[in-house]
Amino acid sequence: MEVVLWGLPVAVVCVLGWNLWRQTVSMDPYRAVGPGEVLRIDAIAYDWKWLFVYRDAGVASADRLVLPVGRPVELRLTSGTALQAFSVPRLGGQIYAMPGMASRFNLRADAEGQFAGLNTQYNGAQFARQHFVAEAVTPAAFDVWLATAHAAPPLDAGTQARLAEPGVLDAPVAFGSVEGDPFGETVKRLKAGKAPADDG
Numbered sequence: 001m002e003v004v005l006w007g008l009p010v011a012v013v014c015v016l017g018w019n020l021w022r023q024t025v026s027m028d029p030y031r032a033v034g035p036g037e038v039l040r041i042d043a044i045a046y047d048w049k050w051l052f053v054y055r056d057a058g059v060a061s062a063d064r065l066v067l068p069v070g071r072p073v074e075l076r077l078t079s080g081t082a083l084q085a086f087s088v089p090r091l092g093g094q095i096y097a098m099p100g101m102a103s104r105f106n107l108r109a110d111a112e113g114q115f116a117g118l119n120t121q122y123n124g125a126q127f128a129r130q131h132f133v134a135e136a137v138t139p140a141a142f143d144v145w146l147a148t149a150h151a152a153p154p155l156d157a158g159t160q161a162r163l164a165e166p167g168v169l170d171a172p173v174a175f176g177s178v179e180g181d182p183f184g185e186t187v188k189r190l191k192a193g194k195a196p197a198d199d200g
Contacts, residue, residue, distance in 0.1 A: 030104050032106055033072045033073075033108040034072050034108055035072075036070070036071055038072050039054070039067070040074050040076075041054055041055065041065070041073060041075050042075075042077075042078075043065075043076065044097075044186055045078070045079040045080065045081070045086070045097040045119060046079075046081060046163055047126070048119070048124070048126040048127060048130035049063055049132075049163065049168065049169050050062065050065075050119075050130075052064070052065050053155075053183060057146050058178055059149040059152075059174065059175060059178070060149075060175040060182075061149065061172060061174045062172060062173045062174075063131070063132040063169050063172040064135065064172035064173075065088075065132060065135065066145050067109050067135070067136050067137070068109075068139045068141075069109050069112055069136050069138055069139070070108065070109075070110065070139070071108065072106065073106065073108060075095075075104065075106070075107070076183060077097040077102065077104070078098065078099070078101060078183060078187050078190070079098055079099045079186075079190070080099070080164050080190070082099065082121075082123045083096060083097070083099065083121055084097045084119045084123055085097065086105065086117070087117065087118055087119070088115050088116070091108075091115055091134060091136075099190040100190035100191040100193075101187065101190075101191075102183075109134075109136030111136065112136050113135075113136050114134070114135050114136075115136070116133070117133065117134045118132070129168045133172065148174070149174040149175070150177075152173075152174040152175055152176040153175065153176060154177040154178070155175035155178045157179060157180070160179075160180075
């Protein structure tokens, strides 16, 4: 009787604990999501917009994240202002973008579609309008998008400064080239305790 009374609850707790551990490990946002060439993207959160820099392609987009279907994606995230949280519920969980720090998030889109992305951490007056579109397209369509993006104006220092100013974009914007290292410079500036306006 003692074995049944104590053994059954212990067995249930062990099974539930094992399942929780297994699922937690499998959903680790730092864990690679499969084989294939990794698409590396830097995500910088501003008030109240997102900037995505395609590190290897040398292009960028604001408030639009275009991904090729079936290809693993590694996002590096930081915030140019307050603590924020990156989330695309249909493609993965949530990860914080922290000022002066870099975090990582791995994901993969397995089917074409448009998915809602947002900041889930309150950060001021226009928080509710800080949305972006995550668009999963075929590899061929992704190559076409890259070619189109390369024809757009550059993301230079002046444009970066304007993006860093509080405000909401009327529509997504593409940039055909990227000046400097916006991600590294943002992390470095916030680590030093400087707000965007401190750079003059």
